[in-house]
Amino acid sequence: MNIIKNIKNSAIKVLQTEAEAVQNLANNIDGDFESCVTGILNSNGRVVITGVGKSAIVATKIVATLNSTGTPALFMHAADAIHGDLGMIQKEDFVICISKSGNTPEIKVLVPMLKRMGSKLVALVSNTDSYLADHADFVLNATIKAEACPLNLAPTTSTTAHMAMGDALAVCLLEARGFSSDDFAKYHPGGSLGKQLYLTVDDLVVKESVPMVKETADLKEVILEISGKRLGATAVLNEAQNLVGIVTDGDLRRMLEKGGDLGQVKAKDIMTKNPKTIEHKEYAIRALNKMKEHNITQLVVMKKESLLGFIHIHDLMKEGIV
Structure with a gap:
């Protein structure tokens, strides 16, 4: 028990x-941070981030975040820089050196070379x-009181602080560029995240063999339409072909539980009026959110005033969006 x-x-x-x-980093957002952001925005170059050890690992993460949010960035290992990789740096680039102490041998060798090349040098340091x-x-001041390591040696708090400062930099650049969700989708076409950003309802909607009946259809016709089209529901249209309701298999079960003269039942008697709909141009993720909000499994898809089809939660699941 004591161990646990x-x-x-x-x-x-x-x-x-x-x-x-x-949380304390908020006190370190100063004029240098603001000038760094505006300098990168106004630069024709790229952001090159470098470091050694754990700082190099943090650098690769910040590079990935910048690239995915519209700021071209490259990673350069500080040790490799002095053995040829300096050739990737251009005069217009902003070079961010990450170091807890700011005094490592590799950094001391690298800094004079960068200064001679004319690139802007940014120090992301805890000292x-x-x-x-x-x-x-x-x-960029990422000063910390102590590492989370009880020996105050292993980079823990410092690497977290550096990464958080990098995130702050990336988000400021994102907002300043007016980077939108559509822009984000261009850089993230793969995986469920990408699909959430570019797949629309129109990409998934079942447009063929759309289940539909007139509001005057009898019970047998409604059941055959639902079972035959295998979507678990049918749209109900009036004489003008306008959507007036939806009948689901749940509606059928509730009707049967009530009993009565089934031979007289029409679609309009058991349909749910004003069903939940979604426009075909909406993102698929919004269809999922609407289903969750109303605790339903399908939506009627509309193209303005015209019925286009259905989208079911299973369609979203097959695409990995759920």
Whole structure:
């Protein structure tokens, strides 16, 4: 029991330490941060991010975030930079060096070379009194009180702080560029996230053999239409071919439970009036959200005032959206 308690306490302490550090970063958003964002926006170059050790891993994550949100970015390992990779850097680029101490040997060798190339140098550091910070054009201050590691050695809080500062930078650039969900979809065409951003209802709607009956249809016709089209429901139209309701298999069960003279039942007697609909141009994810909101499994798809078909939750599941 004591071991389990110690595990829980240690985990909570780590999370609290890192959460406090990230919260404190808000106090470090200053003129340098703002100038860095505007400088990148006005630059014709790219963002090149570099570091060594854990900082290099953080750098690759920030590069990925920038690229996916409209800011061209490259990763360059600081150790490889001095062995030929400096050739990827152009004068117009912004180079962000990530380092907790700002005094690592690789960084000290790299900084003078970057300065001679004329690129803007950004220091993302946890030590503003460092070689890197002193020589940078902009300093992103990610100072922390201590690592979450009880020895205060393993990079834990510092890497979390650096990553959070990188996220802040990426989101500021995203908002300043007016980057939209449509833009985001262009960079994320794969996986469920991509499908949520580009698949529309029109891509999934069942347009052929759409179940529909007139509001005067008898019970037998309604049942045959529902079972024959295998969508679990049928649209109900009036004489002008306008949608006036929907009959689901649930409506049929509830009618049978009530009893009565089934021979006299018409579609209009058991239909749900004003059924939930969605326009065919809407994103498929919005169809899913509407189904969840109303606790239903299908929507009637409309093209303005005309019935186009049905979209069922199973259609969304097959595409991996659910």
